[in-house]
Amino acid sequence: MEYKAAYEEWLGSTYFDEATKKELEAIKDNDAEIRERFYADLEFGTGGLRGIIGAGTNRMNIYTVRKATQGLANYIVRMEKQKQGVAIAFDSRRMSPEFAEEAALCLAANGIPVYIFESLRPTPELSFAVRELSAVAGINVTASHNPPEYNGYKVYWEDGAQITPPHDVEILKEVKAVTDFATVKTMTKEDAIAAGLYHVIGKDIDDKYIACLKKLVLHQDCIKQTAKDMKIVYTPLHGTGNLPVRRVLAELGFEQVFVVPEQELPNGNFPTVSYPNPEAAEAFALGLELAKKIDADLVLATDPDADRLGVYVKDAKTGEYRTLTGNMSGCLLADYEIGQKKELFGLPADGALISTIVSTNMAKAIAEYYGVRFYEVLTGFKFIGQKMLEFETSGDGTYLFGFEESYGCLIGDHARDKDAVVATMALCEAAAYYKTKGMTLWDAMLALYERYGYYKDDILSVTMKGIEGLQKIQGSMTSLRENPPKEVGGYRVLAIRDYKENIVKNLETGETKETGLPSSNVLYFEMENDTWLCVRPSGTEPKIKLYFGVKGTSMEDAEQKSKALAVSVKEMFDRL
Numbered sequence: 113m114e115y116k117a118a119y120e121e122w123l124g125s126t127y128f129d130e131a132t133k134k135e136l137e138a139i140k141d142n143d144a145e146i147r148e149r150f151y152a153d154l155e156f157g158t159g160g161l162r163g164i165i166g167a168g169t170n171r172m173n174i175y176t177v178r179k180a181t182q183g184l185a186n187y188i189v190r191m192e193k194q195k196q197g198v199a200i201a202f203d204s205r206r207m208s209p210e211f212a213e214e215a216a217l218c219l220a221a222n223g224i225p226v227y228i229f230e231s232l233r234p235t236p237e238l239s240f241a242v243r244e245l246s247a248v249a250g251i252n253v254t255a256s257h258n259p260p261e262y263n264g265y266k267v268y269w270e271d272g273a274q275i276t277p278p279h280d281v282e283i284l285k286e287v288k289a290v291t292d293f294a295t296v297k298t299m300t301k302e303d304a305i306a307a308g309l310y311h312v313i314g315k316d317i318d319d320k321y322i323a324c325l326k327k328l329v330l331h332q333d334c335i336k337q338t339a340k341d342m343k344i345v346y347t348p349l350h351g352t353g354n355l356p357v358r359r360v361l362a363e364l365g366f367e368q369v370f371v372v373p374e375q376e377l378p379n380g381n382f383p384t385v386s387y388p389n390p391e392a393a394e395a396f397a398l399g400l401e402l403a404k405k406i407d408a409d410l411v412l413a414t415d416p417d418a419d420r421l422g423v424y425v426k427d428a429k430t431g432e433y434r435t436l437t438g439n440m441s442g443c444l445l446a447d448y449e450i451g452q453k454k455e456l457f458g459l460p461a462d463g464a465l466i467s468t469i470v471s472t473n474m475a476k477a478i479a480e481y482y483g484v485r486f487y488e489v490l491t492g493f494k495f496i497g498q499k500m501l502e503f504e505t506s507g508d509g510t511y512l513f514g515f516e517e518s519y520g521c522l523i524g525d526h527a528r529d530k531d532a533v534v535a536t537m538a539l540c541e542a543a544a545y546y547k548t549k550g551m552t553l554w555d556a557m558l559a560l561y562e563r564y565g566y567y568k569d570d571i572l573s574v575t576m577k578g579i580e581g582l583q584k585i586q587g588s589m590t591s592l593r594e595n596p597p598k599e600v601g602g603y604r605v606l607a608i609r610d611y612k613e614n615i616v617k618n619l620e621t622g623e624t625k626e627t628g629l630p631s632s633n634v635l636y637f638e639m640e641n642d643t644w645l646c647v648r649p650s651g652t653e654p655k656i657k658l659y660f661g662v663k664g665t666s667m668e669d670a671e672q673k674s675k676a677l678a679v680s681v682k683e684m685f686d687r688l
């Protein structure tokens with residue numbers, strides 16, 4: 113009954129405010145709700161916090177935010193880097209400004225200067241600001257594309273990427289060491305300003321960020337040629353993308369940009385969608401409606417913190433709007449950016465394309481075609497950022513492009529996280545370029561398939577809630593390790609990568625080698641005919657994710673193979 117004791121402590125302590133106590137008193141007869149709010153502390157994972165907003169130790173509130181920030185502050189002080197300061201941004205979600213303010217005042221109370229944005233900003237601009245200000249860390253208050261009841265807190269290190277080893281592990285230790293809320297430091301905003309520890313940032317960083325993006329344009333001539341005719345529908349899904357996306361497109365000369373009016377303004381309740389995810393078809397319902405009215409060339413949506421981009425493009429032959437998955441848009445942009453750089457300037461000898469182990473094999477084919485290096489990293493854009501830092505510190509490797517299957521990519525090295533603002537800009541530029549060639553973006557996608565092969569990639573998610581679910585997930589991973597399949601869906605398994613054990617085993621020769629990546633509870637099965645399967649427990653939800661991909665001779669062939677493999681993968685998993 114420890115959760116009951118924690119509940120009573122929050123009700124009785126003078127540390128917690130009256131609004132919090134009132135919220136908790138309202139659930140005094142609901143034992144299940146009390147247990148849910150207090151059975152554990154909201155977990156500070158390897159990237160930060162994410163949870164439902166509300167009172168309690170297992171909720172996002174000013175107290176759990178302060179506690180996490182105190183742990184971060186303790187680590188910064190231990191590293192003797194407090195003078196560098198911390199940059200802070202927040203999105204349009206409920207309580208985001210308040211949580212950002214609490215984090216700022218906690219840091220200031222620990223003698224760490226803070227640079228906080230005056231109003232909501234995208235995640236990639238926070239990453240940019242960390243680098244621009246030479247800050248030791250960054251905090252972005254956001255829950256990305258989660259439902260409205262959630263909020264979160266992402267932590268960045270001085271390179272501008274989300275925290276990776278060793279910083280993530282050490283910060284986590286410091287957060288766990290904060291066991292008494294009353295020991296967490298804070299101060300008033302007035303005192304923080306008077307002490308020279310609280311700085312508001314905004315326009316100056318905005319201008320520098322947008323200027324960096326505009327320098328990345330490869331074909332301003334094509335934009336000028338098509339600006340009056342090419343119609344773009346854009347929705348920020350009630351989030352942070354509206355101002356920066358519209359600004360950069362306008363400054364580049366795009367004249368026909370139509371913003372979905374119902375989704376234009378920030379709104380943490382996300383009233384037009386059940387959850388603001390650009391991967392979901394429902395997020396595009398209003399955008400597609402507008403696109404059909406004005407006969408738009410493409411329809412774009414950014415998630416609330418504007419780090420991920422969803423895309424629909426018009427098929428001129430049928431008049432339909434076709435969706436591009438994250439793999440498709442990532443490959444389309446990778447081919448455009450690398451191909452045009454090669455044509456215009458030539459490519460560096462150490463040029464590199466980076467993707468994740470759960471992204472499409474087409475990425476490797478693109479790298480081979482252009483003769484550039486190809487690197488695979490673990491799931492999460494922070495590992496792409498980590499590889500960029502490795503290039504920077506070693507002097508070996510020139511970043512050309514990076515993307516992951518979950519609708520995120522980065523063009524340029526101004527930031528170290530995925531950037532939907534620059535992705536929107538680049539996709540519109542690519543559309544302008546192909547329009548001058550008499551092609552749509554869908555035509556360009558079909559040309560990629562013809563050149564590289566018809567790759568089709570998908571994912572199955574199996575949710576397993578509760579303690580039993582976690583045990584089942586771990587049992588399934590153990591079973592796959594101890595008895596790996598020799599074939600899946602009729603495709604022979606050629607090699608197995610076990611990222612937890614750091615082993616790649618060639619099943620044909622018996623040879624083994626190291627994965628070369630950090631330890632992670634992930635299994636990857638390389639199969640014949642460029643087919644693959646990757647099994648990965650989710651780091652944020654009670655589910656196991658089954659990623660897989662095939663290569664076909666046509667779109668129809670790839671679609672059929674993908675559907676058949678999905679059935680086989682599900683059957684295999686059900687037998688575990």
